[in-house]
Amino acid sequence: MTGAADDADDVARAPRIPGPRRAADDHADLTTRPPEASGTETEETEETEEPEVPEVPDLSHNVLKSLLGAWALSACSAGETRAVENHLTACAPCADEALRLRDAVTLLHEDRDLDLDPLLRSRVLENCLGRRPARIPVPDWVTPYDAETARLDALLRDIGESEWHAPVRLKWYEEDRVVRRKATVAGVIGHLFAVDGLVTTALGLDDPLGPDVPELSPTERTEAFWTALDRPPNRSVRGPWRDQSHTLIRTIAFAGRGVADLTVTYKDFALPLQDSLLERAFECWRHADDIATAVAYPYAPPSGPHLHGMIDLAARLLPGALANRRRAGLAGPAKELVAAGAPGRSLHLEVEGAGGGHWYISLDSPAAIGSPERAVAQVAMDGVEFCQLVAGHITPEEAAAGQDGDREAIKDVLSATASLSRL
Amino acid sequence: MGMDTPPRWDRRMQQRLARGEAAALGEFYDRFAALVHSLAHRVLDDDAAADQVTREVFGYVWENPDSYDPKQGNMRSWVAKLAQRQAVHRLRQAEALAYAETGVGSAEELEQKVHRATVAARADYIVTSMPAPLRKALELAYFQRRDYRQTAADLGVTEDEARRRLRLGLQLLSSAHARPLEGSSPPGYGRPL
Numbered sequence: 237m238t239g240a241a242d243d244a245d246d247v248a249r250a251p252r253i254p255g256p257r258r259a260a261d262d263h264a265d266l267t268t269r270p271p272e273a274s275g276t277e278t279e280e281t282e283e284t285e286e287p288e289v290p291e292v293p294d295l296s297h298n299v300l301k302s303l304l305g306a307w308a309l310s311a312c313s314a315g316e317t318r319a320v321e322n323h324l325t326a327c328a329p330c331a332d333e334a335l336r337l338r339d340a341v342t343l344l345h346e347d348r349d350l351d352l353d354p355l356l357r358s359r360v361l362e363n364c365l366g367r368r369p370a371r372i373p374v375p376d377w378v379t380p381y382d383a384e385t386a387r388l389d390a391l392l393r394d395i396g397e398s399e400w401h402a403p404v405r406l407k408w409y410e411e412d413r414v415v416r417r418k419a420t421v422a423g424v425i426g427h428l429f430a431v432d433g434l435v436t437t438a439l440g441l442d443d444p445l446g447p448d449v450p451e452l453s454p455t456e457r458t459e460a461f462w463t464a465l466d467r468p469p470n471r472s473v474r475g476p477w478r479d480q481s482h483t484l485i486r487t488i489a490f491a492g493r494g495v496a497d498l499t500v501t502y503k504d505f506a507l508p509l510q511d512s513l514l515e516r517a518f519e520c521w522r523h524a525d526d527i528a529t530a531v532a533y534p535y536a537p538p539s540g541p542h543l544h545g546m547i548d549l550a551a552r553l554l555p556g557a558l559a560n561r562r563r564a565g566l567a568g569p570a571k572e573l574v575a576a577g578a579p580g581r582s583l584h585l586e587v588e589g590a591g592g593g594h595w596y597i598s599l600d601s602p603a604a605i606g607s608p609e610r611a612v613a614q615v616a617m618d619g620v621e622f623c624q625l626v627a628g629h630i631t632p633e634e635a636a637a638g639q640d641g642d643r644e645a646i647k648d649v650l651s652a653t654a655s656l657s658r659l
Numbered sequence: 660m661g662m663d664t665p666p667r668w669d670r671r672m673q674q675r676l677a678r679g680e681a682a683a684l685g686e687f688y689d690r691f692a693a694l695v696h697s698l699a700h701r702v703l704d705d706d707a708a709a710d711q712v713t714r715e716v717f718g719y720v721w722e723n724p725d726s727y728d729p730k731q732g733n734m735r736s737w738v739a740k741l742a743q744r745q746a747v748h749r750l751r752q753a754e755a756l757a758y759a760e761t762g763v764g765s766a767e768e769l770e771q772k773v774h775r776a777t778v779a780a781r782a783d784y785i786v787t788s789m790p791a792p793l794r795k796a797l798e799l800a801y802f803q804r805r806d807y808r809q810t811a812a813d814l815g816v817t818e819d820e821a822r823r824r825l826r827l828g829l830q831l832l833s834s835a836h837a838r839p840l841e842g843s844s845p846p847g848y849g850r851p852l
Contacts, residue, residue: 302819305826306807311800313808337826340833343782344801352696356710357688363714364684364721371679386689393693478689486682 290314292322301330308337354387355539374489377496377510380517380542385481387535388428388524392474395421395531400471404530409628409654412566417659421530422469423462424523427659429477430454430461431519435512436480438500439487444480453503455659488513511549518546522627537620543591547619550626550656551585551595555602557652566655567648570600580604583642583649584614591619599645613641615649625650628657669727669734676724684721691735692717694787695742701783702746702776708753712746719745739784746780747773782835789831796824797832 292315295303300323306312307320324331358379365373374382400422407416419427431454433444443449445460452460462469488495488509500512507515521538528535537543561567574580582596583606596606616638617625624630632650639646675683692713699712719741720727727737750773758764786794792814799810811821 302822302826303807305824305829306800306822308829309797309800309807309825311806311810311825313806333830336833336836337829339836340782340829341801343779343832343835344786344797345783352693353706353710356696356713357685357692359710360688360692360714360717361681361684364718365681367718368679368722370681370684372681374681374685382685386685389689390693482682482686485685486680489680489682 290318292318295319295323297323297327297330300327301333304330304334304337308334308341352390354383354390354536357386358383358539372489374485375496377545378485378488378513380538380545381481381513381520382485383542384517384520384524384538385478387538388520388527389474389478391524391528391533391535392421392425392471394533397471399531401468402530404526406526406659407629408657408659409631410658412651412655414628414631420468421527422471422473424527425473425477426461426465426469427458428520428523429473429480430457432477432480432484432516433457434502435484435500435509435516438498438509438512439484439491439495441483441487444476451501451503456503458659484513511552514545514549517542518549518623518626521546522623522629537590537623540590543619543623544593546626547587547591547593547622548595550622550653551597553656554649554652555598555604555606557655558597558599558648559602561648561652561655567652568644572600574598574601574604576601576603578604579607579610581645582606582608582611583645584608584611585622585649586614586616587619587622588616589619597649599648611641613639613643613645613649615639615646622653625653626656628654630654666729666733670729672734673724673727673729676721684717687720688717691738694735694739694784698739698742698780698783699746699749701780702743702750703753708749709746712742712749715745716741735788736784743777743780743784747777750776778835782832785832785835789828793824793828793831796821797828800825 290313295316300320303312303316303320307317310317312320320334324334401420404419404421404424405416406419406424407414409415429444434454434457437443445457445464449457449460496508496510498509499506500509517538525535538546558567562570571581580601581599583599585595585597587593587595594608596608596611598604598606599612617635621630621635625632625635632647632654635650635653637646637650672683672687676687695716696709696713699716700706700709703709703712716738720738727734731737751769754764754769754772758769786797795814796810799805799813800807805813807821807825808818810825811818814821814824816824
């Protein structure tokens with residue numbers, strides 16, 4: 237770095253002048269092109285040069301030297317550019333530095349972080365673990381959550397500061413109608429942070445909402461988090477959210493086998509930890525998709541196997557959701573009594589595309605077993621579309637499903653699917 | 660998450676990797692994958708090749724976490740060096756192969772190409788590692804074509820300060836030309852992965 241004390245020397249060494257030049261003392265002739273500092277002159281200066289003669293300010297050596305960076309970046313006024321270039325013909329140290337800085341400018345280029353393929357992560361990690369098996373592995377059932385949180389985090393790394401406040405339109409299905417709510421990107425991360433906290437506390441770790449928080453539903457936890465903030469959430473929520481997800485994965489990895497069946501309570505219902513993590517992965521993806529839409533970034537669905545796990549979870553929850561709706565009078569009465577564990581009337585759910593498969597949803601009782609032989613209706617849907625229905629992003633009516641068989645069963649199952657959604 | 664990771668984080672990560680924690684590997688990837696991939700891409704100018712280098716660098720780190728020496732610098736600079744060296748190694752291989760097949764080119768041209776790629780990758784690393792105020796000023800002046808007065812206004816600093824930041828940022832960047840790659844590597848870091 238050039239110190240400030242060498243100014244006198246600079247002038248003394250001035251005779252070593254770079255490049256061709258006109259008479260250095262011919263200050264009056266401002267209409268001629270100033271001599272160029274070097275052959276590395278880029279087109280940018282040519283373009284910014286104004287046709288009319290700029291007034292060349294009379295600047296001290298110190299100021300001229302301080303302008304070299306701006307000059308190299310073509311970020312000074314036309315007059316200053318002339319003044320610097322005139323100076324370069326007379327001051328060798330400045331001319332040397334000008335050359336170096338111009339060269340440095342050519343090394344600048346656009347960041348291309350965005351192009352990192354999200355699927356590369358699992359390939360790289362797999363390769364590592366093939367070369368040296370982990371002594372403390374991450375259980376397979378955690379990988380969807382691991383992958384989805386990593387994908388969302390990569391998206392968040394790429395968005396600008398102001399985009400954290402971009403409006404996000406949240407939409408879900410409640411009591412058979414669409415509910416909407418406005419949030420921001422940062423608000424949505426706060427939501428994920430607050431609800432992931434249910435898993436955190438189930439693992440015996442400190443609740444991110446603070447000590448002595450009563451048992452709350454996911455929505456209530458989110459409201460509690462949002463209202464506790466004294467200003468609108470900003471990008472600073474990313475760190476705590478990400479740290480929590482890393483801590484969850486790590487804690488589960490260390491906890492070993494038994495932990496998969498630990499119960500996570502969501503106030504109105506409960507899931508085993510294994511399913512809860514899958515549910516959190518699903519929510520993470522859905523909300524990452526909401527965020528990506530809000531900031532106009534592309535965002536792909538999860539990998540096939542992970543999507544399959546999420547669809548499978550929804551399919552397993554459907555008989556219970558149907559029974560709840562029946563009790564609330566929102567679904568038709570059971571058509572038959574089935575003994576627990578026996579095959580009962582079923583709906584054949586065929587999900588197409590990556591992560592797809594066949595599921596048989598028991599219609600009359602959560603205790604009965606879905607069975608191909610007892611299928612009374614069939615619904616065929618694309619995997620991502622099915623997930624949109626689960627998330628309440630589309631209504632049962634909008635779900636462009638290929639349908640066949642018992643109309644009432646189909647309507648009840650599609651409505652029950654949408655009823656799985658919440659904030 | 661800031662660019663400067665505290666030494667404590669580095670040491671702890673090294674310990675966790677050494678004891679074979681898969682969760683640590685994931686966190687390590689999340690922190691450094693973009694850096695490794697972009698440096699490799701800058702050298703090789705090819706997505707598939709950059710993917711491959713990423714795979715190799717992380718494989719190496721996972722198998723040899725003990726080869727990181729905190730006394731030689733932070734983990735980020737170690738990872739950057741590994742990425743750069745492996746990418747240059749690949750570039751040499753690819754160029755040698757192309758030469759064997761076509762007979763076009765010379766050892767001198769290869770060295771020039773390697774040198775250019777190395778300088779470019781080092782420059783990228785310098786930009787991502789320089790203090791944020793300098794990087795911001797460069798971004799405004801170069802990518803958003805703001806002049807230094809507008810840059811000063813955007814950053815809420817004096818015009819003097821904006822000029823200082825632009826000059827200092829470019830001075831740092833120009834050091835990418837100065838140091839030879841292998842000479843800058845601490846002992847023991849000099850072999851391909």
